Amino acid sequence: MKTKRKVGDESEKRGAKKVGGKKVKGSGCLWYNRGDYETDRFVYQNKFTSKDFYVLTISDLEKAKKDSISKNKDFIFSIDIQGDFYYIFERCIVNDKVESSFKLNDRMEVTKQVKLTKDIIQKNWLINDKYILISEHEFLNGVIK
Secondary structure (H helix, E strand, O other), X not given: OOOHHHHHHHHHHHHHHHHOOEEOHHHHOEOOEOOOEEOOOEEEEEEEEOOOXXXXXXXXXXXXXXXXXXXXXXXXXXXXXXXXXXXXXXXXHOOHHHHHHOOOOEEEOOOOEEEEEHHHHOOOEEEOOOEEEEEHHHHHHHOOO
């Protein structure tokens, strides 16, 4: 039986491969080397679950941003739900044309946390007018292209 750490490592490796990045040594446990994987432009914080939902907290997004600042990069919060990847990032890292191509479903207001089910996460969302939540396909073809 695989441990949670082993499954997490595998998720990080898959995530890094998808974006052409590399896994961060120690998976961000070192105070001077945060994040789970990174590219030249982004630091990725990866979360995974074998459940059909993920509970997203605003404090997790704020922590990911803080960790990326030390590397002078933007952050991407990747969520692996049963092998399907979804990405959350600050709205300011894409221009209006790219943002409009995402066809954002609607605005989601989140004060502390939200349960992202497979039904909800299948759509692209604007969270608190600050973050964008999109699918892997949209992300790979719109943000890092």
